[in-house]
Amino acid sequence: MSETVLLHPAIDGGIAAGSESFAGGTLACLCTEKPVKVRIDGQVVHNHACGCTKCWKPSGAIFAIVAVAPTANVHVVENGDKLAIVDPDALILRHACKVCGAHMHGPVERDHAFKGLTFVHTELSPDKGWQAPQFAAFVSSVIEGGVPPRSMDGIRARIREVGLEPYDCLSPTLMDALATFTAKKAGTLRE
Structure with missing residues (x-):
């Protein structure tokens, strides 16, 4: 009997359904003090679920769980002095806790299809009702993070088993948004 591939604690035991009426909640870093x-x-x-090497993952997880919200809807409400930008040259300005390392929010501020959105890790919230993960992105990138290539068939099978579709980029909807943004900037899109 083969061992179950563990992807991330928030999806390994089954994906919790979100709530259409969910009004939001609060994320907290992993620090026990402040x-x-x-x-x-x-x-x-x-x-x-994201396999890129830039997203924060909890200890032992192969994938991150990350979503976006309008930047205007994201507010640091306590101990923001503990945050630092991980990579100021990156598209996503990931603000991580300097003590525990958890990524708390990552706004996109430069000219891009995702400008005005902020990436967040809802797993850092005790609140229930967040949108459930919809797909797995950058699946092949887990190899760059140290996963042996021979494990990929099992990882993709497990992703499908938990009810997600694995992509080696983003979902088709997000790839269409990126291509639309690029075509509009280039003047090649005629709607």
Whole structure:
């Protein structure tokens, strides 16, 4: 009998359904003293498992769970002085706790299809009702994080088993949004 591939604690035991009426909640970093807290007004969208090497993952997880919210809906409400930007040159300005390392919010501020959105990790919230993960992105990138290539068939099978579709980029909807943004900037899109 083969061992179950563990992807992330928030999806390994089954994906919890979100709530259409969810009004938002608060994320807290992993610190036991003076945790950073970030409030998100309203529901998130495009929640997904991400295999990229930039997203924060809890200890032992192969994938991150990350979603987006409008930047105007994301508010640091406690201990923001503990936050620092991980990579100021990156598209997503990931603000991480300097003590525990958890990524609390990552706004996109430069000219891009995702400008005005902030990436967040809803797993850092005790609140129930967040949108469930919808797909898995950048699946092949877990190899760059140290996963042996021979494990990929099992990982993709497990992703499908938990009810997600694995992509080696983003979901088709998000890829269409990126291509639309690029075509509009280039003047090649005629709607």
